[in-house]
Each structure stands twice: as C-alpha cells, then as structure tokens.
Amino acid sequence: MxxxxxxxxxxxxxxxxxxxxxxxxxxxxxxxxxxxxxxxxxxxxxxxxxxxxxxxxxxxxxxxxxxxxxxxxxxxxxxxxxxxxxxxxxxxxxxxxxxxxxxxxxxxxxxxxxxxxxxxxxxxxxxxxxxxxxxxxxxxxxxxxxxSWSVRVPRRLQELRLDLAKATDELAQRFDRAPTVDELAHRLGLTNDEVVEGMAASNAYTASSLDAQPEEDDTEGSLSDRIGYEDHGLEGIEYVESLKPLIAILPARDRQILSLRFVANMTQSEIGEELGISQMHVSRLLSRTLVKLRKGLTLEE
CATH class of the missing domain: 1.10.1740.10 (RNA polymerase sigma factor, region 2, helix turn helix motif)
Structure with missing residues (x-):
C-alpha cells in the first residue's frame, strides 16, 4: 500500500x-x-x-x-x-x-x-x-x-484513447463492422495520423506477458514463440557489401581462387589440381589476396 x-x-x-x-x-x-x-x-x-x-x-x-x-x-x-x-x-x-x-x-x-x-x-x-x-x-x-498505464504516455494521448474507444463503439453499432481510420478521423474531427497515433498509444495501456497463453482460435502460439530470433548472418552483410568492389578489381585467377576456397569449400590441394599449380603456390596467392582485401577494408574505415 x-x-x-x-x-x-x-x-x-x-x-x-x-x-x-x-x-x-x-x-x-x-x-x-x-x-x-x-x-x-x-x-x-x-x-x-x-x-x-x-x-x-x-x-x-x-x-x-x-x-x-x-x-x-x-x-x-x-x-x-x-x-x-x-x-x-x-x-x-x-x-x-x-x-x-x-x-x-x-x-x-x-x-x-x-x-x-x-x-x-x-x-x-x-x-x-x-x-x-x-x-x-x-x-x-x-x-x-x-x-494503470503500463507505459507512460502524454495526457493528450490518454484522453484520445478514450475518445477513440467511444467513437469506435458508436460507429461499429452504426455500420455493423469495425470503423476505418478515415471514418474515425471524420467522426472526431482529427487527421488520419492523429487517429493512428492514438491507436498506437492504446497499446501502452496494458502489457501482455510473453508467456501468456494464446486464445483458443489462435494457432500461432504464445507471444514468445512469435518473437524473431537474432540472425547472426546479418552481421556479415556490411563486410560482404564492402568487399564486393575490392574483389571486382582483383585479377581473374585471384577471384577464382577465392571462389573455389570460400564458395566451393575446396582445399588448397584441390584448388592446385584444378588450376594446375602447386598447393604451396595456391597458399601464397591466397594469403596475398587476403592481405590486399584486409588493407582495402581498413583504408575504407
């Protein structure tokens, strides 16, 4: 208390x-x-x-x-x-x-x-x-x-939530369906953006638990089951996009070695057999190419 x-x-x-x-x-x-x-x-x-x-x-x-x-x-x-x-x-x-x-x-x-x-x-x-x-x-x-608000919102939006609730009930009875944003805006003398803002603020009144059980007709499971996971692959997009112009200016053989090594996942010996050169020569070429790309990324930063 x-x-x-x-x-x-x-x-x-x-x-x-x-x-x-x-x-x-x-x-x-x-x-x-x-x-x-x-x-x-x-x-x-x-x-x-x-x-x-x-x-x-x-x-x-x-x-x-x-x-x-x-x-x-x-x-x-x-x-x-x-x-x-x-x-x-x-x-x-x-x-x-x-x-x-x-x-x-x-x-x-x-x-x-x-x-x-x-x-x-x-x-x-x-x-x-x-x-x-x-x-x-x-x-x-x-x-x-x-x-009672789970998230504190301005007084203006609190009052707008009440006006929207009343207008929604009135229009739903009149049209026998849920009113549109345009209809609510016309009824309250507001702009569509203000109505949308009020609807978004209404979501802050109560907070649902992530473990709340779904409704009987809800086949998507609890809210926690629908939350997206962290995609670690997104972390590499920036590097891939930065490498594209650097790879494009490499000699054709260096680009082919990179493709065989990191796309086809071939070993250095297999690459040497594919290109008709020794595994040691493949290692030197690959190391030189990686150093060049690394320097290019460092200079861009």
Missing amino acids: SPRLDETRTRIAASTKPSAPDETGVTYAPGTEGLEDLPEIPPFDEVGALDARALSKTLFARLESLPEGTHEHAYVRNTLVELNLALVKFAASRFRSRSEPMEDIVQVGTIGLIKSIDRFELSRGVEFPTFAMPTIIGEIKRFFRDT
Missing part, C-alpha cells in the same frame, strides 16, 4: 476513538467537548442510508459554525467521513474488475469524499450524495489514469 493511502487512513481515523465516560456518564471523543447537543450517532456500520443522510445534514450545519483547526471541527469532519464511507464503497464497486486492490481504490475514493465534505454547502439545497459522487468517481478515475 502506498504511503499516500496510509496517510489518508491515518487522517480519517484520527480523533474518532472515544474516550472513557466522564463523571456524568457521557462519552466524548478527544476534543469533542461542547458537542453535547449533537444527536447520538450509532455505530457507523449500523447506520442506514436515510439515517446517514439526515445525520449528515445536522453535522454539516454544525461544521459550518465551527472554526477550522479546532478539535470540534476535526471531530465533526471525521465523523462525516466515516458516516459517508458507504458512498465511496459504492463508487469503488464499479471498478472491481480492475487489477488494483479494492482497498486502494476505496482509500483513493475516500480522498474524493474528504474533498467533497470540505467543499459542500448546505445553502445550495443539493443532497450531499449527489454532490459528492462525481468528485469521488473522478478521484478514482484520476488514480487509474496516473497508475
């Missing part, structure tokens, strides 16, 4: 543990003296939706009358957070199919709940759940946007 989420949990839990009853038998949380006129709040897991809404209105009214930075303000604010955590869990349930742990999603949503509590005003006549839900969901989506 990230330090940011741990800090959120600590901040929410602060000042909410009740102290022992005083001589009057009344139990207070630390710093809650002067809040005796608030209604008795049952355990948070036993509060229904309607009760939580009614209690929240009372607490919001009291929160507006308390100065920030006081123990009383912190206690009422933290109580509101605990009282409305059901909103966060409901919003987080929409993202249960994501790979992130649900506990992290809930705590990120709780950050959105805290922001909503700090911004909410009773005088506007809006119900708190209606006001808070967009902020909670927005905070969760921002979390996924910042952490």
Whole structure:
C-alpha cells in the first residue's frame, strides 16, 4: 500500500476513538467537548442510508459554525467521513474488475469524499450524495489514469484513447463492422495520423506477458514463440557489401581462387589440381589476396 493511502487512513481515523465516560456518564471523543447537543450517532456500520443522510445534514450545519483547526471541527469532519464511507464503497464497486486492490481504490475514493465534505454547502439545497459522487468517481478515475498505464504516455494521448474507444463503439453499432481510420478521423474531427497515433498509444495501456497463453482460435502460439530470433548472418552483410568492389578489381585467377576456397569449400590441394599449380603456390596467392582485401577494408574505415 502506498504511503499516500496510509496517510489518508491515518487522517480519517484520527480523533474518532472515544474516550472513557466522564463523571456524568457521557462519552466524548478527544476534543469533542461542547458537542453535547449533537444527536447520538450509532455505530457507523449500523447506520442506514436515510439515517446517514439526515445525520449528515445536522453535522454539516454544525461544521459550518465551527472554526477550522479546532478539535470540534476535526471531530465533526471525521465523523462525516466515516458516516459517508458507504458512498465511496459504492463508487469503488464499479471498478472491481480492475487489477488494483479494492482497498486502494476505496482509500483513493475516500480522498474524493474528504474533498467533497470540505467543499459542500448546505445553502445550495443539493443532497450531499449527489454532490459528492462525481468528485469521488473522478478521484478514482484520476488514480487509474496516473497508475494503470503500463507505459507512460502524454495526457493528450490518454484522453484520445478514450475518445477513440467511444467513437469506435458508436460507429461499429452504426455500420455493423469495425470503423476505418478515415471514418474515425471524420467522426472526431482529427487527421488520419492523429487517429493512428492514438491507436498506437492504446497499446501502452496494458502489457501482455510473453508467456501468456494464446486464445483458443489462435494457432500461432504464445507471444514468445512469435518473437524473431537474432540472425547472426546479418552481421556479415556490411563486410560482404564492402568487399564486393575490392574483389571486382582483383585479377581473374585471384577471384577464382577465392571462389573455389570460400564458395566451393575446396582445399588448397584441390584448388592446385584444378588450376594446375602447386598447393604451396595456391597458399601464397591466397594469403596475398587476403592481405590486399584486409588493407582495402581498413583504408575504407
């Protein structure tokens, strides 16, 4: 779990543990003296939706009358957070199919709940759940946007991926087939290059394992089976191309010796019999030719 989420949990839990009853038998949380006129709040897991809404209105009214930075303000604010955590869990349930742990999603949503509590005003006549839900969901989506991409891409391309997904679904339903790049570009008012760039960026959202099992109708095997191997023969292409003009200016007999030795794979004795010269003479001619070619390559470099 990230330090940011741990800090959120600590901040929410602060000042909410009740102290022992005083001589009057009344139990207070630390710093809650002067809040005796608030209604008795049952355990948070036993509060229904309607009760939580009614209690929240009372607490919001009291929160507006308390100065920030006081123990009383912190206690009422933290109580509101605990009282409305059901909103966060409901919003987080929409993202249960994501790979992130649900506990992290809930705590990120709780950050959105805290922001909503700090911004909410009773005088506007809006119900708190209606006001808070967009902020909670927005905070969760921002979390996924910042952490879920396998490869980090610019914000512009992240947003373009969403626009392309929506446009693709709309056009696929209209045409009963996958839309073309031209159709997507016309629908979004973009150029074809921008659409292609957005499609390429979409591949960075998730990374597939090289050992991932193929689909049932996939006959090509896993991704690792389709990755090309290193062709060591490519290393010699540069030398071959560099040698071609040097070999072309050699005498005909030297070119023939090179061909018989390195193309036909004949021994020096066999080459001598083929040309009617001794094996020792073939060795001298071959050595002289190789030295000449080596010098030619060195001078070119």
